[in-house]
Amino acid sequence: MTETVPTELPVARTCPFAEPAEYERTRDQGPVSRVRLPGGDEVWWISRWQEARAVLADGRFSSDRRREGFPLLFGDKQTRKNFQNQPLSMIGMDGAEHSAARRAVISEFSVKRIAAMRPRIQEIVDGFIDEMLAAGERPVDLVRMLSLPVPSLVICELLGVPYADHDFFQSRTSAMIRRTTAPEERRRCLEEVRGYLDELLGRKMASPGDDLFSRQIARGSFDRGELVSLAFLLLVAGHETTANMISLGVVGLLEHPDQLALITGDPSRTPLAVEELLRYFTIVESATARVATEDVDVAGVTIRAEEGLIVNGLSADWDPAAFENPGTFDVTRGARNHIAFGYGPHQCLGQNLARLELEIVFNTLFRRIPGLRLAGSVDSLALKTDAGIYGLYELPVTW
DSSP, X not given: OOOSSOEESOOOOOOXXXXXXXHHHHHHHOSEEEEEOTTSOEEEEEOSHHHHHHHHTXXXXXOOTTSTTOOOSSOOHHHHHHHHHSOOOGGXXXXXXXXXXXXXHHGGGOHHHHHTTHHHHHHHHHHHHHHHHHOSSSSEEHIIIIITXXXXXXXXXXXXXXXXXXXXXXXXXXXXXXXXXXXXXXXXHHHHHHHHHHHHXXXXXXXXXXXXXXXXXXXXXXXHHHHHHHHHHHHHHHHHHHHHHHHHHHHHHHTOHHHHHHHHHOGGGHHHHHHHHHHHHOSOOSOEEEEESSOEEETTEEEOTTOEEEEOHHHHHTOTTTSSSTTSOOTTOOOOOOOTTOOGGGSOTTHHHHHHHHHHHXXXXXXXXXTOEESSOGGGSEEOTTBSSOOEEEOXXXX
16 A cells, blocks of 8 residues: 655654654555655555565565666765765675675674674673763763774674774764764765775785684685775774664663663573564664665565565564554564665675674673663763664763
């Protein structure tokens, strides 16, 4: 079913414990509707779980940002030109090209390799919590002292990026994902981060280390521009997403003390709690944009070749046809079939790492600081309503 008046994007998420009313309304009308992007273009909107998974698994929908019709949620015509002038990132590849690029790095994120990182991640988490406990004043900002530094240090060590440079790339990536950042400023930040990574890879070619980038270089068959694009993708995705999930997860658990008690009483429940947190918040809700390469029927609606679409992850993960009482936060739900990590060929490469970091952070934080509580009301929290990745700018806590 289509709407007479398309929903205008972006739709602000003003409450972390509810989906926007527009999402529920649109989903109730049908799985496929129309939305209008900030630049004025209209694209298709997939709002239900079944159709969302079907689209994300369908090779007739392309992830190539260079294609005409691909939805650009922010940016301008120059943004598309920039995509055409840069080496493709894995996130924008299709078919055999994407499969080959993914195979080259998939072993770095295998369950076995990530599990081997547990002791080091535990050490990192304990170190930052030590600093929190030693802080002379309260409240402390959990974003600054734990949520952001943990995944930043973990991904830096994995990739071989000096953690001393984290302020540089975090400030640029934060600007790039804000919807309010001017296109020219976003391009400048992108160029600065790519330039930094190109220089870093040059140093690793001369003096390799024991890290993912060095191992990619050692394989011998790599395109430097594509490796810079891969480095950019992993660096940005590897800390921004997990950092915001840590912050929102803490708020979600503190605001549902009965659910928190279930995992503090039995930490083996935490992995399931992580899945529920991922579903409940689905912080990257519209990153799953695609463009049709041919005419495709989706739930009785024909999406024409070169028409764009966006799979709304949050709406799909709050679809009552897939998740009973989706607005109820239930850490025993046990549903790993959410699409918080996407679905299909482009499902998040680093999901095993994110799950492990979240499990370790929540178990360690609430064990070591059992009296942890918000320093203010939820209504006073600085929500990222202007960003492409939902989360918190600050999270004042005390104990």
